[in-house]
Amino acid sequence: MRHIPFKKEIDLPVYYKDLILSTGYRADFLCYDSVIVELKAMTQLSGKEESQIINYLKATGLEIGLLLNFGAKSLEYKRFIFKNRKSVQSAKSADIVY
Numbered sequence: 001m002r003h004i005p006f007k008k009e010i011d012l013p014v015y016y017k018d019l020i021l022s023t024g025y026r027a028d029f030l031c032y033d034s035v036i037v038e039l040k041a042m043t044q045l046s047g048k049e050e051s052q053i054i055n056y057l058k059a060t061g062l063e064i065g066l067l068l069n070f071g072a073k074s075l076e077y078k079r080f081i082f083k084n085r086k087s088v089q090s091a092k093s094a095d096i097v098y
Helices: 047-060
Strands: 006-016 019-031 035-040 064-069 076-083 086-090
Touching: 006 047, 019 047, 035 047, 047 064, 047 076
Parallel strands: 035 064
Antiparallel strands: 006 019, 019 035, 064 076, 076 086
């Protein structure tokens, strides 16, 4: 309804020292050709799911990732920013990067 450009279940290339590896990641969604969106349906998120999206960001060189969990009592979401080889989880939807 909001006309957000997206691609679903897209294969993302993985880079190592500026070379593309033969294996890649498959993200649930890629929005605006720059935001990785991972969907989960779990009662509680763990560090494993957070590590997954951080690894996606590191390997692809993309900077923004969203982790959405529909399995909890209410929607859980976390935004991740990967800049300057440092991953940071922001507070809710705030634009502050620590």
